[in-house]
Amino acid sequence: MSLSDGGGYGGGEPGGPDTGGQTRTTLPDGGDTYGAGRRPRTGFSSRNLVTVVGVVVLLIAAIAFANRGGGEPSGADGAAKDTDTQATAPTGTKPVTGKNGGIATGFAKTEQGAQSAAANYSVALGSEGMFKADSRHAIVDRVYTTDAAARLKGSQDKAYSADFLRKLGLDAAGNAPKGMSFISRTIPVGTKVEQFGDDKAKVAVWYTGLIGMAGPGSTDPVRTDWQTWTFELSWSGGDWKITDDAQKSGPAPVAGDVPAAGAGEISKAVKDYGGFTYAR
Template sequence: MSPTDEQGYSETGQTRTRLPGGDPYGGAPRRTGRSSSRGLVTVVGVVVLLIAAIAFANRGDDSSSGDSPKKDQPKAAATGASGTRPVQTKTATIPSGFAHTEQGAQSAAANYAVALVSADILKPSWRSTIVKQVFAAEQQQALTDKFNKAYDKQFLTSLGLDQNGNASAGHTYVSRTAPLGTKLTSYSDSTATAEVWCTGVFGTAGDDSRNPVTSDWFTMTLQLRWENGDWKVGSFSQKDGPAPVPGDDKASNADQMAKAVEEYGGFTYAR
């Protein structure tokens, strides 16, 4: 986790990896058991809700009632589907060619957030490629130097990685981010500011790992520019949360986590 509430990766070189130490469940106790009576009440409650939902769905559209739509009905969610098809091109595995629209800016922000907090950013062989694809031209050299300095051998060793960003034998480094929603706080034909609410899994999967895989919640803010027919990042920052109350999910073992990362591919995010 970042040592402060909001800092840019370009300034600190932080990954979303939780370092060893502390309660892996964020200080919240694990709830392990429930009484049978409480479970019965829960089941009955769920059944009642399902029956009510089915009855409502089967009512159909009764136009004879004469009721008009309420003026105070909530509008579609800010991150509701726009109907625009996702981008069809990728450059170095990163989506590109985003639309010159508000939705296009949000799509770019979501996909760039995934790239910037990926395991590949820790690998020197991929880092410069990611920087070149994601950032505005005038920022690329300075950010490449900052990333190289931040992700030095000592830092990689603290994560259990070698100088090439690879985990040791029997271990798998995990850094997978999933945007949950986006919003624009400003927009013009040449610039946009987008916030991306994310969750993800981060750490090293392995039986003797000192940096076990845990989940995290954070928000990234990206300052975007329209440059050479695509949205590019001028600067970005991050802050913790919003985070939900931890649930009762049983933690998977190291082999299951490593296998999941290898078998399940990532998504291209679009508005």
């Protein structure tokens, strides 16, 4: 058997139609030598192509799964074991629901609970309430141990002196002038456990803060600051309490190029946007 000039196969085919002396041969792919040109063969059947695509998809999925989370195993509570690089990674633990004078309470006796306590306590200690004696004493009593609170109140009262308050534009009782808004807010950016164990914890809170007077003619406009606040905590009365604390400046990022808002806009934003209960 040999190929004919017309591209078909010579010779007769029993029972085939009359094609003028040539055999009209139907090929396996459904084409024939007398029809339109056959599609060129690529070396793959459609079934083989589907198989190859499927293998590629599975390989991509396997690589993505292996790279997920940096390949680091997690602990039973869902926290990444590499605490240096995942210091503030979420754990899925529900936020605390207790409140004591507006301050979160009922933190877990875990590293995450200690971090949550430190973050929330930094918010309370950086609030406007610290500039009035009655509210300051109430905040200190709630977040410090009994002994630490008793030790601190006297020195804090001296620090928040009438002269200090006057420099901020407040009167001796810590009140802002009529038509002005005094703003003081701490916003935690991240937390880090420095020590943990034996009912003790030491947690550093990196935060940015807002402080200043918003209003017409203010000589102390609201500005930002960057600090690290380190708390020594003790498990007392079923919750974390502060036994000692210290602050240091920074680290501070490069200032952005966002134009500063006017006093009215800042004052409105602080009133409209409430704070958070921080939990890991």
